[in-house]
Amino acid sequence: xxxxxxxxxxxxxxxxxxxxxxxxxxxxxxxxxxxxxxxxxxxxxxxxxxxxxxxxxxxxxxxxxxxxxxxxxxxxxxxxxxxxxxxxxxxxxxxxxxxxxxxxxxxxxxxxxxxxxxxxxxxxxxxxxxxxxxxxxxxxxxxxxxxxxxxxxxxxxxxxxxxxxxxxxxxxxxxxxxxxxxxxxxxxxxxxxxxxxxxxxxxxxxxxxxxxxxxxxxxxxxxxxxxxxxxxxxxxxxxxxxxxxxxxxxxxxxxxxxxxxxxxxxxxxxxxxxxxxxx
Amino acid sequence: xxxxxxxxxxxxxxxxxxxxxxxxxxxxxxxxxxxxxxxxxxxxxxxxxxxxxxxxxxxxxxxxxxxxxxxxxxxxxxxxxxxxxxxxxxxxxxxxxxxxxxxxxxxxxxxxxxxxxxxxxxxxxxxxxxxxxxxxxxxxxxxxxxxxxxxxxxxxxxxxxxxxxxxxxxxxxxxxxxxxxxxxxxxxxxxxxxxxxxxxxxxxxxxxxxxxxxxxxxxxxxxxxxxxxxxxxxxxxxxxxxxxxxxxxxxxxxxxxxxxxxxxxxxxxxxxxxxxxxxxxxxxxxxxxxxxxxxxxxxxxxxxxxxxxxxxxxxxxxxxxxxxxxxxxxxxxxxxxxxxxxxxxxxxxxxxxxxxxxxxxxxxxxxxxxxxxxxxxxxxxxx
Amino acid sequence: xxxxxxxxxxxxxxxxxxxxxxxxxxxxxxxxxxxxxxxxxxxxxxxxxxxxxxxxxxxxxxxxxxxxxxxxxxxxxxxxxxxxxx
Numbered sequence: 001x002x003x004x005x006x007x008x009x010x011x012x013x014x015x016x017x018x019x020x021x022x023x024x025x026x027x028x029x030x031x032x033x034x035x036x037x038x039x040x041x042x043x044x045x046x047x048x049x050x051x052x053x054x055x056x057x058x059x060x061x062x063x064x065x066x067x068x069x070x071x072x073x074x075x076x077x078x079x080x081x082x083x084x085x086x087x088x089x090x091x092x093x094x095x096x097x098x099x100x101x102x103x104x105x106x107x108x109x110x111x112x113x114x115x116x117x118x119x120x121x122x123x124x125x126x127x128x129x130x131x132x133x134x135x136x137x138x139x140x141x142x143x144x145x146x147x148x149x150x151x152x153x154x155x156x157x158x159x160x161x162x163x164x165x166x167x168x169x170x171x172x173x174x175x176x177x178x179x180x181x182x183x184x185x186x187x188x189x190x191x192x193x194x195x196x197x198x199x200x201x202x203x204x205x206x207x208x209x210x211x212x213x214x215x216x217x218x219x220x221x222x223x224x225x226x227x228x229x230x231x232x233x234x235x236x237x238x239x240x241x242x243x244x245x246x247x248x249x250x251x252x253x254x255x256x257x258x259x260x261x262x263x264x265x266x267x268x269x270x271x272x273x274x275x276x277x278x279x
Numbered sequence: 280x281x282x283x284x285x286x287x288x289x290x291x292x293x294x295x296x297x298x299x300x301x302x303x304x305x306x307x308x309x310x311x312x313x314x315x316x317x318x319x320x321x322x323x324x325x326x327x328x329x330x331x332x333x334x335x336x337x338x339x340x341x342x343x344x345x346x347x348x349x350x351x352x353x354x355x356x357x358x359x360x361x362x363x364x365x366x367x368x369x370x371x372x373x374x375x376x377x378x379x380x381x382x383x384x385x386x387x388x389x390x391x392x393x394x395x396x397x398x399x400x401x402x403x404x405x406x407x408x409x410x411x412x413x414x415x416x417x418x419x420x421x422x423x424x425x426x427x428x429x430x431x432x433x434x435x436x437x438x439x440x441x442x443x444x445x446x447x448x449x450x451x452x453x454x455x456x457x458x459x460x461x462x463x464x465x466x467x468x469x470x471x472x473x474x475x476x477x478x479x480x481x482x483x484x485x486x487x488x489x490x491x492x493x494x495x496x497x498x499x500x501x502x503x504x505x506x507x508x509x510x511x512x513x514x515x516x517x518x519x520x521x522x523x524x525x526x527x528x529x530x531x532x533x534x535x536x537x538x539x540x541x542x543x544x545x546x547x548x549x550x551x552x553x554x555x556x557x558x559x560x561x562x563x564x565x566x567x568x569x570x571x572x573x574x575x576x577x578x579x580x581x582x583x584x585x586x587x588x589x590x591x592x593x594x595x596x597x598x599x600x601x602x603x604x605x606x607x608x609x610x611x612x613x614x615x616x617x618x619x620x621x622x623x624x625x626x627x628x629x630x631x632x633x634x635x636x637x638x639x640x641x642x643x644x645x646x647x648x649x650x651x652x653x654x655x656x657x658x659x660x661x662x
Numbered sequence: 663x664x665x666x667x668x669x670x671x672x673x674x675x676x677x678x679x680x681x682x683x684x685x686x687x688x689x690x691x692x693x694x695x696x697x698x699x700x701x702x703x704x705x706x707x708x709x710x711x712x713x714x715x716x717x718x719x720x721x722x723x724x725x726x727x728x729x730x731x732x733x734x735x736x737x738x739x740x741x742x743x744x745x746x747x748x
Contacts, residue, residue, distance in 0.1 A: 014678075014735045015726075021511070024522060026731055031683035031708070036730025044727070054507040059351070070511055070523060075504045077354065078513035078523075079347065080377045086344035090351025090359070091504065093335045094309050098355065098505045116347075119340040188691075188727045226730075227686050270335070 016043045019053065019073050027071055029064060032218075032226020034185035034211030038132055039068055041188060042103070045195035056099045059088040061113060063139045064213075065105035065132040082112030085120045088127050096126075096270045099199065106133040107145040110166050114146070121175025121204050124268040128198045128205045131168055133251065134213035142216025149252035153220040165250040172206035173245040173262050179205035180245055180262035184233035185212065187258060194260060203268040210251050210258075283331040285470045294432045294459040295320035295362075298388055298452070299328060300467065301436025302360055306475055307386070308334030309359040311348035313341055313367060316400040317456040318390040321362035342367035346374035346387070353383045354512075356503050358440055358477075362388035364456075365398065365407055368414070375449050376415030379537060380514045382447040382491070382499065384478055386439045389451060390459040393618070393644025403456035404644035405567055405618035409625075411451045412596045418534050420541035422548055423451040423596040425566040429463035435593070441476040442548065446540060447498055453595060455618065457568040457647055485509060490521040491533075497540035541597055549599050552591040555581070559588030561661055562606050563614045564627055566592040568647055573616055576653035587657055595623060603630035612660040616640035616653045636660055672739035673721040675713050681733035684708035688725035688734055694718045697725060 014020075020043070029035045046056060053074055060069035062081035069076040079087045084102045092100045102109075109117050109131050120127070136154050137143040144154035144161045147168060151160040173180045179201040183191040191209060198205035212218055212229035223229045233256060240248070241259040248257035285304050292300070298321050302310075310325040312318075326336040335352070339345040345361045352359040363371060368389045378385055389411070393404035407414075411423040422442050426432040435452060443450040481488045481500040490510040493499045499519075502508035511521045516533055518524040524533075541548065552570075554577070556562055561580070565573040570591040580587040590606065592599065603626075607613070612635050615624035624639040631637055638660040642648050682704060688711055689697045696719055700712040711734065713719070721738035 014676075014732050016732060020732060021522075026681045026683070026733075029730065032685040032687075033730060036732065037687070037728055040727060040729070040732065054509070055505050057504050070513060072511075073509050075509060076511045077351075077381075078511070078515065079350075080373055080514055083343060083347035083374060083377075086339060086347035087351035089337065089339075089344075090309065090311055090348030090353075091355045092351075093337055093348075094352035094355030094357035094359065095505060115340050116344050119344070186728075188724065192727075225685075227690060230687060230690065 016040060019043045019047070021071050021073050024071060028067060030215045032212055032214040033064070034134070034226065034230070035065060035068065035132060037185050037188070038130070038191070038209050038211060039071065041192040042130060042195055043072070045192045045199060049196045049199045051099050051199060055097060056101060057091060058101050058103055059084045059091065060102070061104040061108035063105040063108045063137065064134070065103060066108060068103045082108055083116065084108065085113060085116040085129065089120060089125050092125060092127055093270050100127040101199070102127060102129045104131065106131060106135065106147040106168065107137045110146045110168060110171065118171070118175040121172055121177045121206070124176055124178060124203045124266050126202055126204070126268045126270065128201070129207070130195070131206065131208045132211050133168060133208055134211045134217055135252065136213060136217040138213050138216055142220060147250065149250065152217070154217070165252060167245065167248065167250045168208045169248055169261055170245040176204065176266070177206040177262060178203035178264050178266050178268070181260040182208040182210070182248065182251060182258050184210040184237050184256060184258060186230045186233040187237065190239070190258070197260070197263070201263070203266060208251070210256060281332070285467070287467050287469055290465045290467065291462060292429060292465050293320060293462050294426070294429045294454060295390065296324050297429045297432040297465050298362065298436055298454070299324035300465070301433040302386070302440070303328050303332060304467065304470070304473060305358065305437040305440035307358045307360050307440060308332065309349070309352035309357040310361065311337045311339050311345045311352065311359070312361045312363065313339055313345050315364045315367045317392055317459050318362040318364050318388065321388060321390070342370035343374065346371040349385045350374060350378050350381065350383045353385045354504050358384070358444070360386040360388065362390065364390050364392045365394045365404070366396070368407055368410065372414040376417060376419070377514050378449040379415065379419045379421070381512050382501070383449065384443040384447050385449050386436070386443055387449050387451050388454060390454045390456055392456045399645050401456070402645045403568065403618060403647060405455050405569065406622065406644060408453060408595060408617070408619065408622040411453055418538060420538045421451060421596050422446065422448065422541060422594070423453050424550070424593055425453045425595050426458055427567055427570045427591065428458065429461060430465050432458060433465050433467065437473060437475070441474070444476045444478045445498070446544070447478060447501060448541070453567070455567045481508070489519045491517060492519040493536060497536050497543065545597050548594060548597060550593040551599055551602060552593060554589045555586070556588030556590055556606060558586055559609070560586045560611045561614060561657055562588045562590050562610050563616070563653065563657065564590045564592065564603070565616050566595055566623065569616050569618060572648045572650055573653055575650035576657060579650070579654050580657045585657060585661065592623070598626045598630070600626070600630035603627055604632070607631040607634040610635050612636040612638065614638045614640060614653065614656045614660055616642070616648050616656070618642045618644050618647065673719045674737045675719060675725065676735050676737070677711055678733040679704050679710045681731045682708055682710050683731055685730060687728045687730065691724045691728040693722060693724065694720060
């Protein structure tokens with residue numbers, strides 16, 4: 001395990017150090033993976049949001065993104081594959097004073113976890129979901145998933161994916177999410193600002209963040225380094241606030257449409273505690 | 280406390296209804312579930328009762344989500360439960376394992392029906408007893424209890440929550456469809472006659488708290504979410520800090536403790552009912568509704584002059600092997616009737632270790648045994 | 663390999679050299695193009711990032727924000743950290 005070398009000059013702490021489990025750094029993610037960048041944006045956003053950190057609980061699932069919970073120095077839960085949102089629903093309903101954040105990946109949330117995603121949107125459970133979309137199943141070695149573009153290569157689609165991907169933003173919006181945004185990991189300031197809005201939003205808020213996966217998806221699809229993918233995002237992203245989520249594509253080939261698509265008001269759960277819970 | 284929080288007095292209820300009342304009296308304030316015959320009435324009653332007592336009922340989209348939500352709610356400081364039957368029990372298995380691994384107090388009720396698969400949805404079975412012990416992958420110990428009357432459903436729900444809070448794990452209440460759907464008198468005693476247990480909290484400040492540092496009894500104190508403890512818990516094999524620890528030493532340490540925290544406290548956990556076993560030559564060993572049917576066979580056998588005892592398992596897991604072993608030295612035979620093709624009988628056989636004969640009286644499910652079948656087995660086994 | 667501190671006239675950039683995994687995000691995102699990949703390696707074999715000591719750091723902190731490893735951060739000369747582009 002790496003130990004921080006102390007210089008003879010006074011060592012200035014990293015500004016996020018109080019909210020990171022520095023005793024577990026460096027983390028396990030690959031060089032050029034966007035997860036660390038996204039985690040940093042989340043922590044900065046959280047600190048700027050005005051929320052009380054001790055009242056924030058982070059729930060994650062299984063996968064590379066699922067490991068985020070283990071590096072955050074807040075009450076955090078690394079649960080089973082696909083069930084983070086369901087676990088978070090129970091946590092929030094039992095203790096509404098908590099701010100519950102689900103931090104998970106495209107496979108965990110949209111494949112095995114798809115049912116819980118759409119129902120949490122339907123119920124408009126007051127929680128924030130950060131969906132890191134790297135277009136494959138990274139942790140298990142680069143298989144295709146529900147967001148993998150058609151024709152993309154993966155370890156289980158070596159001749160090219162024959163399935164169509166989900167448009168995660170459209171899926172969340174159609175389920176009833178009251179805040180839906182999509183960013184790439186390269187859009188540092190916008191991503192952070194959107195995370196703050198999502199955290200403060202009452203209701204089911206969903207932020208899709210497209211992230212590099214250099215070791216698998218990128219390498220197998222001609223963008224072999226994280227830097228290649230970040231450059232691709234910078235060159236190919238457009239911002240279209242208020243765009244119809246059904247028309248923003250799956251964030252894959254060609255232009256990546258980013259922005260804040262949905263920001264509406266709808267009754268949310270948990271509701272007032274006077275015998276009316278359960279909807 | 281409002282009078283709706285504890286319905287003291289005499290009632291005429293079904294097992295399912297008594298299950299809900301027992302939970303409410305035990306302090307359960309969260310139910311997440313999915314309708315399934317013959318457990319649906321538990322959900323229905325909880326959906327009425329929980330809002331009355333300031334609790335939450337949520338009907339999740341499936342049993343996988345239900346079990347996950349129960350765990351989440353328990354970490355949100357609530358006494359939480361779900362209720363299901365065979366098919367839902369199967370779906371819940373992965374997250375029961377998560378409950379074991381995170382050491383989350385909660386109660387899972389299985390009102391058993393005949394299986395496998397869709398089976399006989401409205402009719403009784405006892406075919407999930409081994410699944411209760413081994414249903415989730417990996418090595419762990421579990422607590423499972425089996426009521427045989429509507430009154431006992433009420434009483435055992437309180438015991439289940441107490442055990443769950445004390446030992447920090449999911450406790451399984453293995454009802455069966457007969458007890459669940461029958462109507463009997465239930466006496467709900469005054470609340471001051473009921474002993475309730477809540478999970479042990481840390482007595483150190485947040486900076487000094489390690490989520491899985493156990494006390495002497497192998498059980499770690501459990502912190503509340505949202506009180507500054509800033510703990511991390513994971514389903515990965517972990518160390519005392521709660522951090523993933525991916526090595527055989529950590530695995531050995533953790534798994535041993537998860538198993539031993541139950542096994543070492545068998546005396547505290549195991550509850551049995553014995554009738555006439557002291558001088559018995561045959562012992563009928565049964566649980567749930569089958570135990571009640573067996574009493575008829577036992578009485579008839581006694582009238583025929585056979586010294587028959589009845590050992591009723593209230594706690595099925597951990598299995599009371601010491602009791603079976605000690606009886607095996609004394610009796611000629613055991614008779615094990617159950618509404619399956621032999622599950623707990625295997626445990627009896629293992630514990631008997633050849634010291635006595637064993638007769639299984641199976642019934643595949645759909646209704647209860649005919650006492651005559653059990654009586655005949657008693658006669659045959661001592662010939 | 664100790665951590666390097668490169669001071670510009672106003673701002674200090676701290677690099678936790680042992681945490682750097684050589685992804686080059688910081689180099690790419692620095693609007694002043696002050697960072698570069700040196701020939702030195704840390705104990706894991708990654709080339710560590712260095713900064714041209716030319717005092718042109720504007721304290722935008724993009725390097726810090728984009729770094730996935732939390733391996734680089736900036737302390738600006740003023741009490742309030744200055745933000746670069748919005």
